[in-house]
Amino acid sequence: MTMKSVVLCMIVLVTSLACAAERPNIVIIMSDDSGYTDLGCYGGEIDTPNLDALAAQGMRLSNFYSNGRCSPTRASLMSGLECAKVGFGGGSLGDWPREMPYPAHRGRLPYEIPLLPELLKVAGYHTMMSGKWHLGGSLMKDSSVRQDEWKKTHEGWELTDAEIQSDFNALPSQRGFDEYFGLYGAQDDFFALPGQPHRIMDGNKPAKLDYSQSYAMHCYVDKPGGRSSKNHGKTGKAFYDTDGVTDRAIEMIEGASGTDKPPFLMYVAYRAPHKPLQAPEELVQKYLPRFQELTKVASNRAAGLKANGLFPQSAEAHRRWIPNVTDKAFRLQLAIHAAMMEKVDENVGRVIDALKASGEFDSSLIIYLSDNGCASHVDGFMNTPYVGSKALVWEGGTKTHFMAVWPDHIKPGSISNNQSWVGDVAPTCLEVAGVEYPDSFRGQQLRGLDGRSMLKTLMGETMAPMEALFFNDKGQQSVIYQGRWKLLIEPGWYLQTVKATGIAYELYDLEKDPAETKNLADSDLAMVQRLAKMCETWKQDSGIVDYAEIIKVRPKDPF
Structure with a gap:
């Protein structure tokens, strides 16, 4: 090798190292079923x-949207695509009893669509995940017992070698x-x-759990001998x-x-405060007094x-239904939800402390969000001032809620009202990592991302809504048009709306009425028809199957 070649190689090496040093670590932390206003910094x-x-060290967003459910949100987070394009449309979930024989509702990520960790890994990132996956997949590859279980939950389907391999390929260690x-x-x-059975995995093998901490355990029991009640009242x-x-x-x-x-890349996906409602007893008792005067809490x-500057001063909050004052069960569920959220906060603090102790905090983009609003067992109470x-x-x-921190890049204590969506997270991460989305993947041509980088938003710039x-x-349809007009078609629980x-149509001007208190559908029929047509076109283009057909395949799905 000539001296000129040696010098050229050294320049390339130094340049590569410099580029690597400029690329931030990416830390995504997600809670599960957290309410919009659960956090102190959200009121x-x-x-x-x-x-x-x-939040004080970075930016909060006031208009960040998920896909409204666990798996659909996670699918868009990992892919940057609309959830129907990766098998999680129409509220589909990544569980065998919920899988459907339709591509848009398959309930499993297609192997031919690249995910954020795959693209970052090819670009030189070390990729790690701890927490809930819920995007399909199984280890039935080497288990006849699991294959028999699959057959029971997929009546009329054929279990082929290709299907078995596809299920294996959908797991996080293969993605x-x-x-x-x-x-x-x-x-x-x-x-x-x-000694109790568990389903926690380490890679593709059952995990060895650490039982060194002691807890007084509160496990919510809605009926004697109910599911997930076996450890209630135990200490140890x-x-x-x-x-x-x-x-x-x-x-x-x-x-x-x-x-x-x-x-x-570090992706931490907590299951809290999703059901089953379980938390240390001392925290449950701490929060019970806070949920006695619910009208005041709301x-x-x-x-x-x-x-906090996250809701217009002139806008009206949605009036909440408050249960009977003697409804102790409802207040107990709110208290356990709150206790589980405090544990999430405590552990986010531990993650941040670890980043600082390792010297990685200053070179990390940190994102925190929830996969959707709080669930129906607390009647959406934790989403106040919004309904649903x-x-x-x-x-x-x-x-x-959504916040992002990136020292020396994102302005501390800032707020943005720009509209953003969970499918924007992957494009944002790819941009800060200097990674281009490919034209093809595993032999398949790609159509490009649905999400868009929100880096400009995080840098404090104004971005027009999609x-x-x-x-x-x-069965529900909804569209937000130009960031302002929102049409809902048949909103509500299917067994009631059917x-x-x-x-049923509901039309709202989110700019004037962000909490959806004044239905304008009857006063602007032209807008209703225009947006309803857009919804129908999108539904057809996305392969969404009418829900009446879905429940013929899965009769218990609405329950």
């Missing part, structure tokens, strides 16, 4: 000092994550005692999922840190959101 009464401190710890599916008990050493997911995430961060290491949340809950297409179901943002969930005659 809530739950103690969230770590998330509040994070780009170098390290994985967590739950493949939707839910399981949060508390696990030594146990694994608690929110703590355990963080323990492993910290181990991953510590192993990936150092000036001689490549940048990393009013304070709305006022707190306004005080997870799986409903009102603002309370689809809008979520022309249209669509939602679809079990009994009503005709088609």
Whole structure:
């Protein structure tokens, strides 16, 4: 090799190292079923000092949208595509009993669509995940028992070798994550005692859990002998999922840190405060007194959101239904939800401390969000001042809190009212990592991303909203047009709406009425017809199957 060649190689090497040094680590932290105003920095009464401190160091978004459900949101987060294009349209979920024989509702990520960890891994990132996957896949490849279970939940389907391999290929360790710890599916008990069965995985093998911490366990029981009640009232050493997911995430961060290491992606997906409602007893007792005067709590949340500059001062909050004052069960569920959120906050603080201790915090883009609004068992209460809950297409179901921190890049304490969507996260991460979305992947031509980078938003610039943002969930349709007009078609729970005659429309001007308090459908029929036509066109283009046909395949799906 000539001296000129040696010098050229050294220049390329130094340039590559410099580029690697400029690329930030990417840390995505997601909670599950958290209410829009659960956080102190979004006006809530739950103690969230770590998330509040994070918000003070970065930017909060007031108009960030999820897809309204667990799996559809996660699908768009990982792919940057509308959820129907990756098998999670119409409220589909990544569980065998919910899978459908339609591409838009398949309930499993297609192997031919690249995911964020796969693209970052090819670009030199070390990719790690700790927490809930819920995007399909299984280990039936080497288990006849699991194959028999699949047949029972897929009556009339053919289990081929290709299907078995496709299910294996859908798991996180096969979809780009170098390290994985967590739950493949939707839910399981949060508390696990030594000797009790669990479903936590480490890569493609059952995980060995750490039972070194002691807890007084509160597990909500809606009826004697009910599901997930076996550990209620017990005290002793146990694994608690929110703590355990963080323990492993910290181990991953510590192993990936150092000036001689490549940048990393760390995806932490907590299951809290999703059901089953389970939390340390002392925290449940701490929050019970806070949820006695619910009218006051709701009013304070709305006022707190306004005080934080995240809701227009002149806008009206949606009036909440408040249950009977003697409804202790409802208040108990709110208290456990709050306790689980405080544990999320505590553990986010531990992740941030680990980043700082390892010297990686200053070179990390950190994103925190929820997968949707709070769920129906708390009647959407935690989404105040918005109406609706997870799986409903009102603002309370689809809008979520969102914050981002990137030292020396994102202005501390800033707020943006730009409209953003969960499908924008992947394009944003690719842009900061300097990674181009490919034209083809695994032999298939790609059509490009549906999401768009929101880096300009995070840098404090104004971005116009997307022309249209669509939602679809079990017979419900919705579109937000030009960031202002929102049309809902047949909103609500299917078993209730299907009994009503005709088609229900709701039209709102979100600029004047962000909490959807004044239905304008009757006063602007032309706008209703225009947006309804857009919804129908999108539905057909996306391959969304009418829900009446879906329940012929899965009769228990609406229940």
